Amino acid sequence: xxxxxxxxxxxxxxxxxxxxxxxxxxxxxxxxxxxxxxxxxxxxxxxxxxxxxxxxxxxxxxxxxxxxxxxxxxxxxxxxxxxxxxxxxxxxxxxxxxxxxxxxxxxxxxxxxxxxxxxxxxxxxxxxxxxxxxxxxxxxxxxxxxxxxxxxxxxxxxxxxxxxxxxxxxxxxxxxxxxxxxxxxxxxxxxxxxxxxxxxxxxxxxxxxxxxxxxxxxxxxxxxxxxxxxxxxxxxxxxxxxxxxxxxxxxxxxxxxxxxxxxxxxxxxxxxxxxxxxxxxxxxxxxxxxxxxxxxxxxxxxxxxxxxxxxxxxxxxxxxxxxxxxxxxxxxxxxxxxxxxxxxxxxxxxxxxxxx
Ligand code: GLU
Numbered sequence: 001x002x003x004x005x006x007x008x009x010x011x012x013x014x015x016x017x018x019x020x021x022x023x024x025x026x027x028x029x030x031x032x033x034x035x036x037x038x039x040x041x042x043x044x045x046x047x048x049x050x051x052x053x054x055x056x057x058x059x060x061x062x063x064x065x066x067x068x069x070x071x072x073x074x075x076x077x078x079x080x081x082x083x084x085x086x087x088x089x090x091x092x093x094x095x096x097x098x099x100x101x102x103x104x105x106x107x108x109x110x111x112x113x114x115x116x117x118x119x120x121x122x123x124x125x126x127x128x129x130x131x132x133x134x135x136x137x138x139x140x141x142x143x144x145x146x147x148x149x150x151x152x153x154x155x156x157x158x159x160x161x162x163x164x165x166x167x168x169x170x171x172x173x174x175x176x177x178x179x180x181x182x183x184x185x186x187x188x189x190x191x192x193x194x195x196x197x198x199x200x201x202x203x204x205x206x207x208x209x210x211x212x213x214x215x216x217x218x219x220x221x222x223x224x225x226x227x228x229x230x231x232x233x234x235x236x237x238x239x240x241x242x243x244x245x246x247x248x249x250x251x252x253x254x255x256x257x258x259x260x261x262x263x264x265x266x267x268x269x270x271x272x273x274x275x276x277x278x279x280x281x282x283x284x285x286x287x288x289x290x291x292x293x294x295x296x297x298x299x300x301x302x303x304x305x306x307x308x309x310x311x312x313x314x315x316x317x318x319x320x321x322x323x324x325x326x327x328x329x330x331x332x333x334x335x336x337x338x339x340x341x342x343x344x345x346x347x348x349x350x351x352x353x354x355x356x
Contacts, residue, residue: 001040005159013025013048048080170250173196189255220254259354277313277326312325312328329347
Protein backbone atom coordinates (compact mmCIF):
# COMPACT_ATOMS: atom_id res chain seq x y z
CA UNK A 1 0.00 0.00 0.00
CA UNK A 2 1.28 3.45 -0.77
CA UNK A 3 0.12 7.00 -0.30
CA UNK A 4 -0.13 8.78 -3.63
CA UNK A 5 -0.79 12.45 -4.32
CA UNK A 6 -2.22 13.03 -7.79
CA UNK A 7 -2.21 16.53 -9.25
CA UNK A 8 -4.37 17.15 -12.28
CA UNK A 9 -3.87 20.24 -14.40
CA UNK A 10 -6.53 22.57 -15.79
CA UNK A 11 -5.78 21.42 -19.33
CA UNK A 12 -6.70 17.85 -18.44
CA UNK A 13 -9.87 18.79 -16.56
CA UNK A 14 -11.41 21.35 -18.89
CA UNK A 15 -12.06 21.61 -22.58
CA UNK A 16 -10.90 24.50 -24.72
CA UNK A 17 -14.36 26.11 -24.48
CA UNK A 18 -14.14 26.18 -20.68
CA UNK A 19 -16.55 23.30 -20.11
CA UNK A 20 -15.47 20.49 -17.77
CA UNK A 21 -13.83 17.63 -19.63
CA UNK A 22 -16.09 14.96 -18.18
CA UNK A 23 -14.49 12.24 -20.32
CA UNK A 24 -11.06 12.88 -18.80
CA UNK A 25 -12.51 13.37 -15.33
CA UNK A 26 -14.37 10.09 -15.38
CA UNK A 27 -11.30 8.25 -16.70
CA UNK A 28 -9.27 9.64 -13.81
CA UNK A 29 -11.96 8.84 -11.25
CA UNK A 30 -12.16 5.24 -12.57
CA UNK A 31 -8.42 4.89 -12.14
CA UNK A 32 -8.36 6.45 -8.68
CA UNK A 33 -11.13 4.03 -7.68
CA UNK A 34 -9.05 1.12 -9.01
CA UNK A 35 -5.99 2.29 -7.07
CA UNK A 36 -8.11 2.58 -3.94
CA UNK A 37 -9.45 -0.93 -4.38
CA UNK A 38 -5.82 -2.08 -4.51
CA UNK A 39 -5.32 -0.51 -1.10
CA UNK A 40 -3.56 2.72 -2.05
CA UNK A 41 -4.39 6.00 -0.35
CA UNK A 42 -5.06 8.86 -2.73
CA UNK A 43 -5.08 12.62 -2.30
CA UNK A 44 -6.10 14.66 -5.31
CA UNK A 45 -4.98 18.17 -6.13
CA UNK A 46 -7.37 19.41 -8.74
CA UNK A 47 -6.92 22.60 -10.73
CA UNK A 48 -9.41 23.76 -13.31
CA UNK A 49 -11.73 25.94 -11.22
CA UNK A 50 -10.89 29.19 -13.00
CA UNK A 51 -10.82 27.55 -16.42
CA UNK A 52 -14.13 25.83 -15.80
CA UNK A 53 -15.81 28.96 -14.41
CA UNK A 54 -14.83 30.88 -17.52
CA UNK A 55 -17.04 28.60 -19.59
CA UNK A 56 -19.99 29.02 -17.23
CA UNK A 57 -20.37 32.74 -16.59
CA UNK A 58 -19.90 35.82 -18.74
CA UNK A 59 -19.07 38.93 -16.70
CA UNK A 60 -21.28 41.96 -17.36
CA UNK A 61 -18.31 44.29 -17.49
CA UNK A 62 -14.58 43.97 -17.93
CA UNK A 63 -13.09 42.57 -14.71
CA UNK A 64 -9.59 42.99 -13.41
CA UNK A 65 -7.59 39.82 -13.04
CA UNK A 66 -8.29 39.39 -9.31
CA UNK A 67 -12.05 39.85 -9.67
CA UNK A 68 -12.09 37.53 -12.69
CA UNK A 69 -10.18 34.85 -10.76
CA UNK A 70 -12.56 35.17 -7.82
CA UNK A 71 -15.70 35.02 -9.94
CA UNK A 72 -14.59 32.18 -12.22
CA UNK A 73 -13.09 30.04 -9.48
CA UNK A 74 -16.16 30.37 -7.25
CA UNK A 75 -18.36 29.05 -10.06
CA UNK A 76 -15.95 26.55 -11.58
CA UNK A 77 -14.99 24.94 -8.28
CA UNK A 78 -18.63 24.02 -7.58
CA UNK A 79 -18.98 22.48 -11.02
CA UNK A 80 -15.86 20.39 -10.67
CA UNK A 81 -16.55 19.18 -7.16
CA UNK A 82 -20.10 18.21 -8.11
CA UNK A 83 -18.83 16.13 -11.00
CA UNK A 84 -16.21 14.47 -8.80
CA UNK A 85 -18.82 13.79 -6.14
CA UNK A 86 -21.18 12.17 -8.66
CA UNK A 87 -18.47 10.12 -10.36
CA UNK A 88 -16.87 8.87 -7.14
CA UNK A 89 -20.35 8.23 -5.77
CA UNK A 90 -20.80 5.57 -8.46
CA UNK A 91 -18.03 3.64 -6.70
CA UNK A 92 -19.36 4.37 -3.24
CA UNK A 93 -16.33 6.55 -2.52
CA UNK A 94 -16.79 9.64 -0.37
CA UNK A 95 -14.84 12.75 -1.35
CA UNK A 96 -14.19 15.93 0.61
CA UNK A 97 -13.25 19.37 -0.62
CA UNK A 98 -10.21 21.16 0.82
CA UNK A 99 -9.75 24.75 -0.30
CA UNK A 100 -6.55 26.10 1.10
CA UNK A 101 -4.13 28.97 0.75
CA UNK A 102 -0.48 29.68 1.31
CA UNK A 103 -1.04 31.22 4.73
CA UNK A 104 -2.18 27.80 5.95
CA UNK A 105 1.38 26.59 5.51
CA UNK A 106 3.05 29.69 6.95
CA UNK A 107 3.32 28.89 10.62
CA UNK A 108 4.13 25.56 12.17
CA UNK A 109 0.74 25.40 13.91
CA UNK A 110 -1.30 26.14 10.78
CA UNK A 111 0.86 23.66 8.84
CA UNK A 112 0.22 20.94 11.40
CA UNK A 113 -3.47 21.82 11.44
CA UNK A 114 -3.68 21.44 7.66
CA UNK A 115 -1.74 18.18 7.87
CA UNK A 116 -4.07 16.84 10.56
CA UNK A 117 -7.07 17.67 8.36
CA UNK A 118 -5.68 15.61 5.45
CA UNK A 119 -4.71 12.69 7.66
CA UNK A 120 -8.12 12.59 9.35
CA UNK A 121 -9.84 12.52 5.97
CA UNK A 122 -7.59 9.71 4.71
CA UNK A 123 -8.00 7.74 7.93
CA UNK A 124 -11.77 7.88 7.47
CA UNK A 125 -11.66 6.73 3.87
CA UNK A 126 -12.48 10.15 2.41
CA UNK A 127 -10.52 11.26 -0.65
CA UNK A 128 -9.38 14.87 -0.19
CA UNK A 129 -9.84 16.93 -3.36
CA UNK A 130 -7.64 19.96 -2.83
CA UNK A 131 -7.41 23.27 -4.65
CA UNK A 132 -6.16 26.70 -3.78
CA UNK A 133 -8.92 28.95 -2.46
CA UNK A 134 -8.74 31.33 -5.40
CA UNK A 135 -11.62 33.44 -4.05
CA UNK A 136 -9.65 34.45 -0.96
CA UNK A 137 -5.96 34.18 -1.81
CA UNK A 138 -4.17 37.50 -2.09
CA UNK A 139 -2.33 37.71 -5.39
CA UNK A 140 1.05 38.42 -3.81
CA UNK A 141 0.67 35.53 -1.37
CA UNK A 142 -0.60 32.89 -3.76
CA UNK A 143 1.03 29.61 -4.61
CA UNK A 144 2.96 29.97 -7.86
CA UNK A 145 0.54 27.34 -9.15
CA UNK A 146 -1.01 24.05 -8.08
CA UNK A 147 2.24 22.23 -8.84
CA UNK A 148 3.73 24.09 -5.88
CA UNK A 149 0.67 23.29 -3.75
CA UNK A 150 0.85 19.61 -4.70
CA UNK A 151 4.54 19.50 -3.73
CA UNK A 152 3.75 20.98 -0.33
CA UNK A 153 0.96 18.51 0.28
CA UNK A 154 2.97 15.51 -0.91
CA UNK A 155 5.80 16.23 1.53
CA UNK A 156 3.39 17.25 4.27
CA UNK A 157 1.51 13.92 4.27
CA UNK A 158 4.70 11.86 3.75
CA UNK A 159 3.47 10.63 0.38
CA UNK A 160 5.34 7.82 -1.35
CA UNK A 161 4.66 9.33 -4.72
CA UNK A 162 3.48 12.56 -6.35
CA UNK A 163 2.03 12.13 -9.83
CA UNK A 164 1.57 15.34 -11.82
CA UNK A 165 -0.80 14.82 -14.73
CA UNK A 166 -0.23 17.31 -17.51
CA UNK A 167 -0.97 17.59 -21.22
CA UNK A 168 2.47 16.28 -22.21
CA UNK A 169 4.24 13.01 -21.39
CA UNK A 170 6.91 14.62 -19.20
CA UNK A 171 10.03 16.73 -19.55
CA UNK A 172 11.67 16.78 -22.94
CA UNK A 173 15.17 17.75 -24.02
CA UNK A 174 13.60 20.59 -26.03
CA UNK A 175 10.19 21.73 -27.17
CA UNK A 176 7.87 18.66 -26.96
CA UNK A 177 6.39 19.46 -30.36
CA UNK A 178 9.84 19.40 -31.97
CA UNK A 179 10.45 15.85 -33.33
CA UNK A 180 14.14 16.01 -32.41
CA UNK A 181 13.24 16.44 -28.70
CA UNK A 182 13.49 13.36 -26.55
CA UNK A 183 11.53 12.53 -23.40
CA UNK A 184 13.76 12.52 -20.30
CA UNK A 185 12.71 9.30 -18.59
CA UNK A 186 14.66 9.44 -15.38
CA UNK A 187 16.10 12.28 -13.32
CA UNK A 188 18.54 11.27 -10.59
CA UNK A 189 18.52 12.96 -7.16
CA UNK A 190 20.35 16.26 -7.39
CA UNK A 191 20.44 16.18 -11.21
CA UNK A 192 19.57 19.53 -12.78
CA UNK A 193 17.33 19.31 -15.84
CA UNK A 194 16.16 22.91 -15.78
CA UNK A 195 18.35 23.70 -18.82
CA UNK A 196 16.19 21.37 -20.90
CA UNK A 197 12.91 22.94 -20.01
CA UNK A 198 11.42 25.17 -22.65
CA UNK A 199 10.18 28.34 -20.99
CA UNK A 200 6.64 28.17 -22.24
CA UNK A 201 3.35 27.23 -20.74
CA UNK A 202 0.36 26.05 -22.58
CA UNK A 203 -3.35 26.47 -22.13
CA UNK A 204 -5.28 27.45 -19.04
CA UNK A 205 -3.28 26.69 -15.92
CA UNK A 206 -0.87 28.99 -14.15
CA UNK A 207 2.03 26.56 -14.15
CA UNK A 208 4.29 25.29 -16.88
CA UNK A 209 7.07 22.74 -17.29
CA UNK A 210 9.51 25.17 -15.64
CA UNK A 211 7.71 25.14 -12.30
CA UNK A 212 6.91 21.44 -12.65
CA UNK A 213 10.56 20.52 -13.04
CA UNK A 214 11.62 22.88 -10.20
CA UNK A 215 9.00 21.50 -7.83
CA UNK A 216 9.74 17.91 -8.86
CA UNK A 217 13.46 18.36 -8.08
CA UNK A 218 12.74 19.87 -4.71
CA UNK A 219 10.11 17.34 -3.66
CA UNK A 220 12.25 14.38 -4.75
CA UNK A 221 15.19 15.82 -2.78
CA UNK A 222 12.87 15.69 0.21
CA UNK A 223 12.38 11.97 -0.30
CA UNK A 224 9.17 11.73 -2.37
CA UNK A 225 9.22 10.18 -5.85
CA UNK A 226 7.71 12.54 -8.44
CA UNK A 227 6.30 11.49 -11.80
CA UNK A 228 5.15 13.79 -14.59
CA UNK A 229 2.91 12.14 -17.19
CA UNK A 230 0.14 12.85 -19.66
CA UNK A 231 -3.30 12.80 -18.05
CA UNK A 232 -5.16 11.76 -21.18
CA UNK A 233 -3.30 8.49 -21.68
CA UNK A 234 -5.71 5.62 -21.06
CA UNK A 235 -5.10 4.00 -17.66
CA UNK A 236 -2.10 6.25 -17.02
CA UNK A 237 -2.43 6.28 -13.21
CA UNK A 238 -2.88 2.56 -12.75
CA UNK A 239 -0.06 1.83 -15.21
CA UNK A 240 2.28 4.25 -13.48
CA UNK A 241 1.76 2.38 -10.22
CA UNK A 242 1.64 -1.20 -11.57
CA UNK A 243 3.80 -1.26 -14.69
CA UNK A 244 5.48 2.11 -15.21
CA UNK A 245 7.61 0.72 -18.05
CA UNK A 246 4.43 0.63 -20.18
CA UNK A 247 3.72 4.35 -20.03
CA UNK A 248 5.86 7.30 -21.14
CA UNK A 249 6.72 9.61 -18.24
CA UNK A 250 9.51 11.46 -16.45
CA UNK A 251 10.37 10.17 -12.99
CA UNK A 252 12.37 12.15 -10.46
CA UNK A 253 13.93 9.55 -8.20
CA UNK A 254 13.79 10.42 -4.51
CA UNK A 255 16.86 11.14 -2.48
CA UNK A 256 17.35 8.39 0.10
CA UNK A 257 17.85 10.73 2.93
CA UNK A 258 14.40 12.27 3.10
CA UNK A 259 13.70 15.05 5.57
CA UNK A 260 11.91 15.29 8.88
CA UNK A 261 8.50 16.96 8.75
CA UNK A 262 9.94 20.03 10.44
CA UNK A 263 12.58 20.36 7.75
CA UNK A 264 10.02 19.77 5.05
CA UNK A 265 7.95 22.61 6.38
CA UNK A 266 10.99 24.85 6.61
CA UNK A 267 12.11 23.90 3.10
CA UNK A 268 8.84 25.26 1.73
CA UNK A 269 8.73 28.35 3.90
CA UNK A 270 11.23 30.61 2.19
CA UNK A 271 8.56 33.01 0.98
CA UNK A 272 7.39 33.62 4.57
CA UNK A 273 10.83 34.70 5.79
CA UNK A 274 10.95 37.70 8.14
CA UNK A 275 14.71 38.17 7.91
CA UNK A 276 17.90 37.56 6.07
CA UNK A 277 21.19 36.10 7.31
CA UNK A 278 24.27 36.42 5.08
CA UNK A 279 27.07 33.90 5.69
CA UNK A 280 30.69 33.90 4.54
CA UNK A 281 32.15 31.28 2.16
CA UNK A 282 33.69 29.18 4.88
CA UNK A 283 30.39 28.94 6.74
CA UNK A 284 28.60 28.10 3.49
CA UNK A 285 30.99 25.19 2.86
CA UNK A 286 30.47 23.86 6.38
CA UNK A 287 26.69 24.19 6.08
CA UNK A 288 26.71 22.37 2.75
CA UNK A 289 28.91 19.60 4.12
CA UNK A 290 27.75 16.15 5.17
CA UNK A 291 27.53 16.66 8.90
CA UNK A 292 24.62 18.28 10.68
CA UNK A 293 25.78 21.70 11.80
CA UNK A 294 23.98 24.72 13.18
CA UNK A 295 24.34 28.20 11.75
CA UNK A 296 26.72 29.94 14.17
CA UNK A 297 27.23 33.71 14.47
CA UNK A 298 30.96 33.33 13.73
CA UNK A 299 30.23 32.61 10.06
CA UNK A 300 27.65 35.39 9.70
CA UNK A 301 28.54 38.54 7.79
CA UNK A 302 25.32 40.48 8.27
CA UNK A 303 21.67 40.17 9.26
CA UNK A 304 18.70 42.11 7.95
CA UNK A 305 15.08 42.48 9.01
CA UNK A 306 13.25 42.24 12.31
CA UNK A 307 12.25 38.83 13.51
CA UNK A 308 11.32 37.01 16.68
CA UNK A 309 12.74 33.72 17.88
CA UNK A 310 10.94 30.99 15.92
CA UNK A 311 10.37 33.07 12.77
CA UNK A 312 11.58 31.90 9.39
CA UNK A 313 14.79 33.45 8.07
CA UNK A 314 16.40 33.07 4.65
CA UNK A 315 20.10 32.34 4.42
CA UNK A 316 22.18 33.91 1.66
CA UNK A 317 25.78 33.65 0.49
CA UNK A 318 27.88 36.77 0.07
CA UNK A 319 27.00 37.01 -3.61
CA UNK A 320 23.33 37.33 -2.70
CA UNK A 321 22.18 33.84 -3.69
CA UNK A 322 19.65 32.13 -1.46
CA UNK A 323 21.29 29.00 -0.05
CA UNK A 324 18.86 27.94 2.64
CA UNK A 325 16.02 28.56 5.04
CA UNK A 326 15.75 28.12 8.79
CA UNK A 327 13.73 28.77 11.90
CA UNK A 328 15.60 31.37 13.95
CA UNK A 329 16.67 30.29 17.42
CA UNK A 330 17.31 33.89 18.51
CA UNK A 331 15.59 37.16 17.64
CA UNK A 332 17.04 39.71 15.23
CA UNK A 333 18.22 42.04 18.03
CA UNK A 334 20.37 39.32 19.58
CA UNK A 335 21.49 38.14 16.18
CA UNK A 336 22.74 41.63 15.29
CA UNK A 337 24.79 41.82 18.48
CA UNK A 338 26.57 38.53 17.85
CA UNK A 339 27.37 38.81 14.12
CA UNK A 340 30.88 37.40 13.47
CA UNK A 341 31.42 36.41 17.12
CA UNK A 342 32.79 33.08 18.33
CA UNK A 343 31.24 30.90 21.02
CA UNK A 344 27.77 32.41 20.79
CA UNK A 345 24.42 30.60 20.57
CA UNK A 346 23.47 29.37 17.08
CA UNK A 347 21.27 31.67 15.01
CA UNK A 348 19.59 28.57 13.55
CA UNK A 349 19.81 25.13 15.14
CA UNK A 350 20.54 22.29 12.69
CA UNK A 351 17.22 20.57 13.41
CA UNK A 352 15.52 23.64 11.95
CA UNK A 353 17.89 24.36 9.10
CA UNK A 354 17.37 23.47 5.46
CA UNK A 355 20.20 24.10 3.01
CA UNK A 356 19.25 23.92 -0.69
N1 GLU B 1 -6.21 27.06 -8.61
C1 GLU B 1 -6.32 27.27 -10.03
C2 GLU B 1 -7.68 26.77 -10.53
O1 GLU B 1 -8.24 25.91 -9.96
C3 GLU B 1 -5.27 26.56 -10.82
C4 GLU B 1 -3.86 27.00 -10.57
C5 GLU B 1 -2.92 26.33 -11.57
O2 GLU B 1 -3.15 26.44 -12.76
O3 GLU B 1 -1.95 25.72 -11.15
O4 GLU B 1 -8.16 27.21 -11.51
